[in-house]
Amino acid sequence: MGNQLRIAICSDDHPLARATALAFAEIGADLTTWAPDEQVEIEGLFDLVFLCTVTRQALERRPLVEVDEASWAAVAESPVVLASEISALLAPHLRGRLLLVTPTLSLFGAPGLVPLATASEAQRALARSLAKAWGRAGVTVDVLAVPLRLLTDDPDADALPPSLSAPAMLVEAGDVAAAVVDLALGMRVLTGATLCLDGGTWMG
């Protein structure tokens, strides 16, 4: 079964990207990986594309008034455009699911990370738009919302607001990767959805 799967991971290096690559490698999937800012030739059809445009710069916490225009453009705007352009490039090569990966913090608000939250929510709306546009062609598009620390090698990245209760369970990258494998294997009716895989941190 794994030999039949063609998977693409378009992402910077972080725990979740690594765990996802490992999970698919373990089931014998044909795996293609590249960074979002790389120019690549895309061939064939993919069963699942894991697309994450979160960068290290996006994780730098500072008040919005201290964010200069170049940083705003780089963190709040460019990732959205990049996600759109990559999605458009991949459109003829999708036979399954496009998964946009974002941090859950955009759902409950994150002080000091306004640009990242802006870009993340923009991509959620983009995903829903693409889901509506491409559904009849059999392509599903969803958002995978995960703890921020899975998108960086900084284990303290998730500074949660006091108003949120502790997560019901601690989520590791491997746990989320296993769910991504399931998404590649089925659940064809799931599209336009936001899958919050954060151990129950945000139950909204």
Place this chain on the structure above:
Amino acid sequence: MDGLSALPPGHTTLVTGGAAGVGRGLTLALVRAGGNVVVASRDRARGEAIEASAPTSISYVPCDVSVSTAVETAVHHSLERFGRLDAVVHNATSGRSSQPLAVENATPDDWDEHLGVALRGAYHLARHAREALIATQGTLVVLSSTTGLEGNASLPLYASVKGGQRGLVKALAREWGPDGVTVNCLTPLAQTPGMDRAVAADPSLAAKNVARTALGWVGDPESDIGPVLVFLVSPAARYLTGQNLFANGGALMSG
């Protein structure tokens, strides 16, 4: 006006895109509630016309919200003209908002236009108005759209920036909460020239828009959306922050 609360004396709101469409209705509602309004708009003709309609309460300032210095000027103008700034309402949206465009056909210029008005504009407004809003314990309101929540097959760029505004509002609400400044979205459904153009292009839209609502009619910018905005910028809404208020006759019910 029925259902319209009075704003405190001297209450001043900066409304981007406040000379036409929904923005015009909001401007007029704020003035009817006793407030002052600074209309920041690229449309000089309409801006000067609405100023002339109530020159003691409305002041027009030319403004392209995608340009930092223009927004800074608009904020300073508000303070110089009326002495304070209690609320900023970011209503301006790209003129291309209702133009169908697939992502496959979107150009960098298309993206820059949408991002510049909706997101960069909000960013500039937040940065330049923050100190003035802290002084009055005021509020920032961003006009959003159900498209930003539901997505739209033919308007992915517009949907994306409207979605992005929701992310900005929630994050900024948490960041500015300790300063006593609230930040919210207002999502209206109203009869506007933009909607009229869309209906002219597709007459079936008129009935569809009505059918979507629980109330069976599409709201008027001044008399239906205006009172909700007046509430949001008034002291009565001081405990409301990080929210997306739907004033749409029940067209979309947030869960």
